Amino acid sequence: DKDENDNGEGLASTEEDQRLKNAATIGTALMVVNSQRALILLSSIVIVLPLLGSLTQQNVVATETVELLQANNIAAQGDCSYLESAIASWANIAAVPQPTSLLTKLEDTFVLWAQLLPVRCEFQREDGVLTYCYGDESRPNGIFPCEVWDDYAPEYAGEATEEYFADALGIRLDGVKEVAREGMDEFSDYSVSIIYNQNITVSLVNMGLFYLLLGILIMGLYGLQALRGDAIRLVLDPLQRMLKIVLRYAENPLSQDVKGSRIKKDDDSVQEHEEIGNYETEQLINAITKIADLLRKCWGVAGAGIISSNLARTKDGKTVVFNPTVPGKRVYALFGFVAINGFSEQLRALDRDVMILINDVAKVVHDEVYRWALGDHGQCNKNLGSAFLMVFRIGDFSEVHKKKQVATEKLFRDNGKNSGKRTANLRRRTTRAGTRNVSYGRKNRGQEDGQLQLASLPGIQTFTDRALLGMLKSFAGIHRDKNLQVWKNDFRLSEAYPRTTWIYGMDAGWAVEGAVGSEYKIDATYLSPHVNMASRMMSATKQYGVTILLSKAVEELLSRTCRKKLRHLDTVYVKGSKVKQDIFTYDARHKGVDFFLIERTPEQADMEAESYTHNIWDHDQDLRAMRQHVSDEFMEIFGLAVKQYLAGNWKEAYTNFEQADNTMIETVLEDGYLEYDLDELEGRIFNKNDKCEDIERVRQDLGDGASRVLMAYMERRNMTPPADWNAVANFLANSRFQKE
Numbered sequence: 001d002k003d004e005n006d007n008g009e010g011l012a013s014t015e016e017d018q019r020l021k022n023a024a025t026i027g028t029a030l031m032v033v034n035s036q037r038a039l040i041l042l043s044s045i046v047i048v049l050p051l052l053g054s055l056t057q058q059n060v061v062a063t064e065t066v067e068l069l070q071a072n073n074i075a076a077q078g079d080c081s082y083l084e085s086a087i088a089s090w091a092n093i094a095a096v097p098q099p100t101s102l103l104t105k106l107e108d109t110f111v112l113w114a115q116l117l118p119v120r121c122e123f124q125r126e127d128g129v130l131t132y133c134y135g136d137e138s139r140p141n142g143i144f145p146c147e148v149w150d151d152y153a154p155e156y157a158g159e160a161t162e163e164y165f166a167d168a169l170g171i172r173l174d175g176v177k178e179v180a181r182e183g184m185d186e187f188s189d190y191s192v193s194i195i196y197n198q199n200i201t202v203s204l205v206n207m208g209l210f211y212l213l214l215g216i217l218i219m220g221l222y223g224l225q226a227l228r229g230d231a232i233r234l235v236l237d238p239l240q241r242m243l244k245i246v247l248r249y250a251e252n253p254l255s256q257d258v259k260g261s262r263i264k265k266d267d268d269s270v271q272e273h274e275e276i277g278n279y280e281t282e283q284l285i286n287a288i289t290k291i292a293d294l295l296r297k298c299w300g301v302a303g304a305g306i307i308s309s310n311l312a313r314t315k316d317g318k319t320v321v322f323n324p325t326v327p328g329k330r331v332y333a334l335f336g337f338v339a340i341n342g343f344s345e346q347l348r349a350l351d352r353d354v355m356i357l358i359n360d361v362a363k364v365v366h367d368e369v370y371r372w373a374l375g376d377h378g379q380c381n382k383n384l385g386s387a388f389l390m391v392f393r394i395g396d397f398s399e400v401h402k403k404k405q406v407a408t409e410k411l412f413r414d415n416g417k418n419s420g421k422r423t424a425n426l427r428r429r430t431t432r433a434g435t436r437n438v439s440y441g442r443k444n445r446g447q448e449d450g451q452l453q454l455a456s457l458p459g460i461q462t463f464t465d466r467a468l469l470g471m472l473k474s475f476a477g478i479h480r481d482k483n484l485q486v487w488k489n490d491f492r493l494s495e496a497y498p499r500t501t502w503i504y505g506m507d508a509g510w511a512v513e514g515a516v517g518s519e520y521k522i523d524a525t526y527l528s529p530h531v532n533m534a535s536r537m538m539s540a541t542k543q544y545g546v547t548i549l550l551s552k553a554v555e556e557l558l559s560r561t562c563r564k565k566l567r568h569l570d571t572v573y574v575k576g577s578k579v580k581q582d583i584f585t586y587d588a589r590h591k592g593v594d595f596f597l598i599e600r601t602p603e604q605a606d607m608e609a610e611s612y613t614h615n616i617w618d619h620d621q622d623l624r625a626m627r628q629h630v631s632d633e634f635m636e637i638f639g640l641a642v643k644q645y646l647a648g649n650w651k652e653a654y655t656n657f658e659q660a661d662n663t664m665i666e667t668v669l670e671d672g673y674l675e676y677d678l679d680e681l682e683g684r685i686f687n688k689n690d691k692c693e694d695i696e697r698v699r700q701d702l703g704d705g706a707s708r709v710l711m712a713y714m715e716r717r718n719m720t721p722p723a724d725w726n727a728v729a730n731f732l733a734n735s736r737f738q739k740e
Contacts, residue, residue, distance in 0.1 A: 035224055043217075062179050062196040065090060070181040070192040073116055080121035087116065087130060109148045112169075112176070113160045113195040127157040165195055175199030245288050328514025328527070330397035332454060334467045334554065335507050335531050336390040337538040338365050338474065342500040343386035349492045360484050361502075362388065364477040367602075371609045372470035374463045381526060387538070391526065392467040394460075397510070400452065407458050454508060455556050464508070464557035466612060468550070468586070471504050475547065475588050476622040478502055480595035504548035505538025507531075508557055533574065537583065544569055545705015547589070552582040561614040565627070567635065568642055569706045571728050580728050588626040591701065592668070598622060628671065629702075634663045638707065646727035650714045657707040665702040 072086035114130040125132065131153065133146030152168045154160045166173040175198045183190035340346070340361065347354050362383060369378045369390050382389040394400060454460055478484055487493055493500075511528030530553070537549040546569070555566060566584040574581055598621040600608070608620075617623060641656035700708070 035228070038220060038224055062177065062194070062198065065093060066179045066181050066192055066194050069116065069194075070183070070190070073192055074183055074187050074190050078120060080123070083121055084123050091130075109169075109197055110200075111194060112148060112165045112197050113153065115157060115160070115193045117191045118189050129153070129157060129160075160195060162195060165197070169197070171197065171199050175202055242288050326515065328512040330510055331513045331526075332394040332397065332400050332452075332510055333508070333526070334392035334394070334464060334557075335509075335511070335526070335528075335534040336369075336392070336467065336471055337387055337505045337534050338390065338471065339387035339503050339538055340500060341503050341542060346493065346500065350490075353492075357484075357487060358383075358385065360481065360487075361478060364481050364484070365390070365474040368474040368477050369470040371605060372466050372473055372612075374459075374466050377463070378467065378470055381524070387535075389526075389531070389534075390471070392463070392470075394454070394457070394463065400457065404452070404457055454553075460557050461559040461614075462612070464554065465559050465562050465614065465617075466609075468506070468554070468558065468562065469612075469616070471506065471548065472586065472588060472626070473622060475502060475504070475590070476595050476626060479590040479593070480599055485596075502547070503538055503541040505534050505536065505541065505550075506548070506554045507534040507537060507551040508553040509533075533581075536574070540583070541585075544583075544585070544709050545700075546585040546587070548586055550584045550586070552584070555582070555584045559614045559617075561617045565617055565623075567638060567706070570642070570710070571646060573728050585706070586627075587630045589629055590626065593625045593628070595622065595625065598625065629664055629668050631663065631667045634660055634667065634704070637663060638704070641707070641710075645710060645714070648721045648725050648727070650717075650719050650721055654711055654714050654719060657711045661699075661703040661707040661711075664704045664707075665699065668702045 069086070069090045072090070073083065076083035076086060111131060115128045116124070116130055117128045119126060119128045131149040133150050148169070152165070154164055162173060162176040162178050165171075166176045176195065177198050178193065178195045180193040181191065182188065340358075346357065350357060362380075365388055366380050369380065372378070373392055377394070378390065378392050380388055381391045395403070507530045509528065509530035511526040511531055513526055515522045515524050516527070517523055533551055537551060541547060541549050549569075550566065555563060558566070566586055569583050569585055571580050571582050573579075637656055638660040641653045641660055644650075644653035644656060
């Protein structure tokens with residue numbers, strides 16, 4: 001029963017989702033149908049009503065003038081003077097042409113024929129017909145339309161009918177109307193009969209009705225347009241925007257706005273946007289946008305597949321039930337860890353306020369990583385309290401292989417006439433390699449990535465350079481940010497903060513990207529030995545006394561200009577692996593560096609990131625400042641010492657490590673950017689026998705941590721490498737290098 005209920009609820013949810021997806025289409029269709037029906041109704045009114053009006057229209061002037069003339073006919077009786085005056089007055093009113101146009105036409109004649117009986121006066125004709133003309137002098141006021149009366153009058157009064165005049169004048173029969181009035185009782189012999197031409201009256205009325213209905217039509221269309229505009233503004237447009245938000249995050253959950261750039265909102269813009277949301281649809285848009293933004297920020301790059309799969313995945317044409325634990329996918333990426341060294345002391349000192357400190361650090365780290373990463377490939381995957389996992393995603397496993405193959409084929413295709421043959425051979429070799437890769441992957445999926453060297457990918461040097469720059473720029477930003485500088489003066493951190501450092505570790509390779517958990521709780525993450533290696537690199541910085549450690553996998557992806565700035569510190573074994581791991585560092589210090597003096601606005605920093613070139617490693621102010629304690633002489637001596645150390649020549653290596661350490665101390669003292677009493681310290685710092693605690697602390701602050709660590713290791717071994725020494729040390733599970 002429970003399953004049935006769940007299925008029922010799932011089906012109902014599916015139908016609701018489909019309605020939501022089609023909401024804009026349904027609303028538009030409904031509006032179109034309503035508009036069509038309204039247009040049909042208004043068109044019917046415009047076409048049919050004039051026809052009905054033409055059949056029933058009556059001219060009240062004709063009826064009233066006949067009744068007036070009949071009343072005067074009876075009233076005059078034998079008074080011919082009165083009767084003649086009454087007929088003349090009637091003619092002045094009724095017999096004038098109708099005002100249809102500036103030029104009167106023959107068809108516009110209103111009174112076609114009139115007869116008044118009985119004939120009893122000399123001015124009357126024998127047949128009683130009033131519509132006749134014998135010259136201008138006989139026309140009352142000269143207004144009679146004599147052309148019709150004289151030329152089209154019937155020969156006999158009995159022939160004067162509606163049909164006769166319609167045929168004679170070529171006008172519509174329905175518009176010719178005969179109106180007659182007869183007396184009653186003793187006045188039964190008194191009668192008036194007049195034939196009127198009402199066609200022009202009907203035309204005028206229909207024309208007026210047409211314009212009236214046309215006006216109604218225009219007003220109706222305007223009203224429909226206004227309603228449609230309101231519907232679009234208040235309903236359809238918000239629904240479409242909501243649908244676009246859902247579809248956009250289904251296609252690319254990491255998109256942050258339409259243009260693909262980072263969202264930057266100040267408090268005023270957010271408040272103004274929320275004040276607009278007075279309507280329910282606007283509130284829904286705000287809610288959906290915030291939910292989608294929270295999904296992106298909470299799940300990051302690794303959760304993109306979960307969001308996309310559950311918003312866009314369909315089965316048999318229907319949206320499936322929500323499933324957060326979708327299968328993972330294999331990706332290539334650079335992995336970087338950033339951590340606060342000394343976090344435990346800060347936690348005890350700040351208690352709940354430690355969250356503010358962490359968020360201040362996170363803002364700087366996230367901003368710089370997002371800014372310097374190529375495109376949108378740099379994201380923060382996890383905030384682990386005192387540490388942050390940064391992922392610079394290169395692409396899906398299949399996507400990277402496909403793009404590399406396309407780029408290679410393009411290169412060979414443009415290489416000459418014989419490129420087609422070479423490309424075909426390459427494709428066959430790639431296909432065979434891919435076949436071997438699939439079969440081999442069934443035995444050992446973990447070695448599948450060996451088929452692709454990331455260093456062979458086009459543009460990978462720029463990609464990796466920018467990833468490392470994001471980490472180093474965050475180091476400079478942490479020591480420049482005003483909010484973080486305030487913590488220096490917090491009395492609770494008077495002892496802990498000076499000892500606080502920020503450490504970094506990076507590695508490159510493959511990982512499985514996806515969700516880990518159950519229906520109750522899931523975390524979007526990356527599972528890979530390369531993620532673990534990045535974490536171990538970060539932890540090992542504390543052992544070597546450096547700020548950042550890079551694996552060999554990262555070093556070989558960097559540009560040549562950047563690699564010249566790196567130091568090869570050591571070669572080690574990772575526990576559980578027999579593969580040698582070279583480790584490198586980019587020297588970065590904050591002591592004696594006033595990063596705030598080279599502060600940039602966010603806009604200026606964005607422009608610098610957009611105009612990146614490999615020359616940035618030689619000219620950028622932040623990079624030069626954090627590395628000012630390193631001289632070319634030091635790099636040369638330290639490089640020689642490392643080679644001697646790995647070759648087993650420990651005595652020579654010890655001497656050179658000691659010289660390298662002293663060289664760095666001399667560089668710092670000569671530059672004078674650290675405030676020390678040179679007269680007092682200079683003679684004691686380089687005295688090996690001076691083991692004073694203060695002097696040791698100064699040596700540690702000014703000298704090279706890596707040199708001192710390797711010297712201490714060789715001292716513990718009595719300057720003699722192990723019998724089985726193969727230039728590699730052991731790397732234990734606790735992320736510390738064990739040299740014993």
